[in-house]
Amino acid sequence: MKYMLLVHHDEAAFDKIAKEKQQQMLAESVRLTHQLHAIKQYLSASPLQPAATAAIVRVRDGKSVVTDGPFIETREQIAGYFLIHAKDRDEAIGIAARVPGARIGTVDRDHRLAGVMSHTRRELRESLRHALLLEKGA
Numbered sequence: 001m002k003y004m005l006l007v008h009h010d011e012a013a014f015d016k017i018a019k020e021k022q023q024q025m026l027a028e029s030v031r032l033t034h035q036l037h038a039i040k041q042y043l044s045a046s047p048l049q050p051a052a053t054a055a056i057v058r059v060r061d062g063k064s065v066v067t068d069g070p071f072i073e074t075r076e077q078i079a080g081y082f083l084i085h086a087k088d089r090d091e092a093i094g095i096a097a098r099v100p101g102a103r104i105g106t107v108d109r110d111h112r113l114a115g116v117m118s119h120t121r122r123e124l125r126e127s128l129r130h131a132l133l134l135e136k137g138a
Contacts, residue, residue: 009105047080
């Protein structure tokens with residue numbers, strides 16, 4: 001089964017962490033992707049740009065309305081994702097616990113993916129943003 005692990009953290013708090021520690025966490029994430037790839041559990045992963053670079057797109061009465069910036073007021077933002085294959089919920093939770101971002105934020109394990117085709121990273125990000133907007137009732 002495919003699982004989406006959404007990594008959330010407080011961008012302001014992350015920015016206060018020493019650059020060396022930030023680089024170490026990034027290196028750990030890369031190592032995790034290599035480990036998952038070696039056992040055929042890795043499908044995709046990527047950090048996201050800061051929330052300030054986001055945009056909301058709403059279509060009302062056939063007209064698009066675009067709003068720059070994060071789409072919700074919250075302390076934590078989605079920092080990235082891992083798309084993995086795991087045999088069950090418990091295995092997915094075990095992998096989520098290995099994501100370095102879980103130490104400074106949270107990792108939300110979501111298995112609602114019904115059938116993920118092979119996509120480019122940009123298509124995955126667009127699909128993820130669209131799903132989040134729908135989930136928030138935008």
